[in-house]
Amino acid sequence: MEEDILTIEEVAKYLRVSERTVYDWAQKGEIPAGKIGTVWRFKKTEIEKWVNDRLSSGSKTNSVNPDVQIKNILSPDRIVYIKQSTKHDALVELAANLSTAPQVKFAQELETEILKREELMSTAIGRGIAIPHVRLSSITDLVMSVGICKNPIIDFQTIDDVPVQLLIMIGAAYNQHTYYLQTLSFLSAKLKKTELRDALLASTSPEEAYELLIKD
DSSP, rough: OGGGOHHHHHHHHHHSOOOOHHHHHHHHHHHHEEEEEEEEEEEHHHHHHHHHHHHHHHHHHHTOOOOOOOOHOOOOGGEEEEEOOOOHHHHHHHHHHTTTTTTTTHHHHHHHHHHHHHSOOOOOEEEEHHHHHETTBBSSOEEEEEEEEEEETTOOOOOOOEEEEEEEEEEETTTOHHHHHHHHHHHHHHHHOHHHHHHHHHOSSSHHHHHHHHHH
């Protein structure tokens, strides 16, 4: 379908890298791509899988990375129980919560960029998890909010058809590329544990959920 084909510019915006970087990756075969004439094009589903594979491939080293500590980027007041049933409303509610963090300077910009990125490509990574994330020059340091969705959200484009129930929203400064990727990989690996996901969904207070998340 036409809407499933992305340009270099769209992939660059999604990955937060330069168009030249995407072009080089395509030329070297490092990213799934195809040529139509002389123009590179990318299938949305293949890029989503490529991103998820990259997150997973770094999970072993990042899961023990001492630089990533949830207690440094999360607090109980940024864990919310979401009753929304649509992706848009859930993202707006969680973005409003993340905007209460002192590291986030402009609430409207955060919401706009989170929604824009989700529209371009789903941040659902399977197993009922989505990790919406942005890097913005107006954010001073990496920070996160967690949404535990009591109503499964079925309008996320998921790779395994499992409705989303855990939302992990990350905002980072624009110059935190490495730490940002380490954090995404760390959380992707941590949340693959079925016991943790089940415990979070069964939790009844932000404090209980926070203790589960900061536990090794």
